[in-house]
Amino acid sequence: MHDIHIDEVDGLDRDVVAIGTTYPPGRLLPAHRHRRAQFLYGVTGSMRVETADGTWTVPPHRAVLIPPGIEHTVLMDGVSTRSLYVEPLAVPWFPHRCRVVEVSPLLRELVCAAVDIEPNYAPHGRDSTLLSLVLQEIRRCVPLPLELPLPTDTRLRALCRNFLTQPRIDVPLDAWAASLHVSVRTLHRRFAAETGTGIAIWRRRACVLHALPKLAAGRPVAEIAADLGYANPGAFTTMFKQLLGTPPSAFRDRGAAIARIRPHDGA
Numbered sequence: 001m002h003d004i005h006i007d008e009v010d011g012l013d014r015d016v017v018a019i020g021t022t023y024p025p026g027r028l029l030p031a032h033r034h035r036r037a038q039f040l041y042g043v044t045g046s047m048r049v050e051t052a053d054g055t056w057t058v059p060p061h062r063a064v065l066i067p068p069g070i071e072h073t074v075l076m077d078g079v080s081t082r083s084l085y086v087e088p089l090a091v092p093w094f095p096h097r098c099r100v101v102e103v104s105p106l107l108r109e110l111v112c113a114a115v116d117i118e119p120n121y122a123p124h125g126r127d128s129t130l131l132s133l134v135l136q137e138i139r140r141c142v143p144l145p146l147e148l149p150l151p152t153d154t155r156l157r158a159l160c161r162n163f164l165t166q167p168r169i170d171v172p173l174d175a176w177a178a179s180l181h182v183s184v185r186t187l188h189r190r191f192a193a194e195t196g197t198g199i200a201i202w203r204r205r206a207c208v209l210h211a212l213p214k215l216a217a218g219r220p221v222a223e224i225a226a227d228l229g230y231a232n233p234g235a236f237t238t239m240f241k242q243l244l245g246t247p248p249s250a251f252r253d254r255g256a257a258i259a260r261i262r263p264h265d266g267a
Contacts, residue, residue: 001017001018001019001020001115001119002019002020002021002115003019003020003021003022004019006019006034006036006083006085009119010034010035010036010085012119012120014119014120014121014123015086015087015090015131015135016084016085016086016087016090016114016131016134016135017036017084017085017086017119018082018083018084018085018111018114018115018117018131019082019083019085019115020080020081020082020083020115021080021081021083022079022080022081023045023076023078023079023080023081024076024078025045025076025077025078026075026076026077027075027076027079028073028074028075028076029073029074029075029076030073031071031072031073032071032072032073033068033069033070033071033072034066034068034069034085035068035069035088036068036085036086036087036088037065037066037067037068037085037086037087037088037091037094038065038066038068038083038084038085038086039063039065039066039083039084039086039111039138040058040063040064040065040066040074040081040083041062041063041081041082041083041084041103041108041111042058042059042060042061042062042063042079042080042081043060043061043079043080043081043082043112044060044078044079044080045060045076045077045078045079045080045213046058046059046060046077046078046079046212046213046216047064047074047075047076047077047079047081048074048075048164049064049066049072049073049074049098050072050073050074050075050150051070051071051072051097051098052071052150052152053097053098053149053150054147054148054149054150055147055148055150055164056098056099056100056146056147056148057100057146057148057209057210057212057213058100058146059146059212059213059216059251060213060216061103061108061216062100062101062102062103062144062146063100063101063103063141064098064099064100064101065094065095065098065099065101065138065141066098067094067095067096067097067098068088068094070097070098072098077213082111082112082114082115084111084114084134084138086135090135091135091138091139093139098147099143099147100143100144100146100147101138101141101142101143101144102141102142102143102144103141104137104140104141106137107134107137107138107141110130110133110134110137111134113130114130114131114134117130117131145244146209146212148164148202148205148206148209149195149196149197149202150195151190151191151194151195152194153190153194155179155180156180156190156191156194159176159179159180160202160206163203163206164206164210167203167206167207167210167228168207168227168228168229169203169204169207169228169229169230169239170229170230171203171229173187173188173199176199187199204239204243205243207228207236207239208239208240208243208244210228211224211228211236211240211248212251215248215251216251221233221236221237221248221249224236224248225237236248237249
C-alpha cells in the first residue's frame, strides 16, 4: 500500500500493515500517536523524531522504532518512507522508548517488498511468512546512539529546539543563560538535572547529529565543520570520532561502519 493513512487500515485483522509514503522536503508531521508499534524506515532523505523524552536523528537507510501510544512529531527532509505498523501483542520485545537502528540489506529488501503485499493477505502462505521474517529481522536490529534528551522546562526546551535547527558549537553559553535570566552556573546545573547530561556534551552531540544527513548527502567535511562553527575540519573530526567512534569520512560511505558506532564514555 502506498500513500494512505494508517487510520484507514488500522482495524485490519492482520499483525502487520505495511505502507509506503513520500513526503516533500521540510514536511512536519504534527504530534500524533499510533495504536500499533511502528517501524519507520527512510529509503531516501533523513528524519528527526521528537517525543517528550528527546529527539532521534534518523539518517538515510536507517530506521526508528516508535512504541505504540507514544506521542511524537516527525520532521521529514525529502523522505520516502516504508512503515510497518505492528499489533503490540505481536512484538512484546518492542522497546518502550524510540530507538534508531541499523537496517541490514536483507531487512531493507523485505520491508520494501512488504509494502506491495495486499492488505488482506492470507494468514498462512508466502506473504504471511515474509512479514513474520520481517519481525524477526527487526528484533535483531543493531541500535545506534543517535538520541538527544530534551529538558522538560518550557523555556530551556525552546532554546534546545532552536539550537537543533541550526547548531553552532561557538554559540556562547552566556547568551543561553541571559535569555533564561540565570547564571551560567545555574544553567549548567539545571540542564544536567533535566537531561542527565552536561550542556557542553549535549551541544557537541547535537552538532554531530545535525552533520549526519549532510555527510550522507556527500557534503565536504570542511563545509560542514565551518557551518557548525568549528575553527577547522580537524577539530570537528576529532570531536565526531570521540562521540561516535568513527570519523565523519566513514559515514559518507553507505556501507561504512555506522553499525559499529558506539557512544563515547560520558557522552
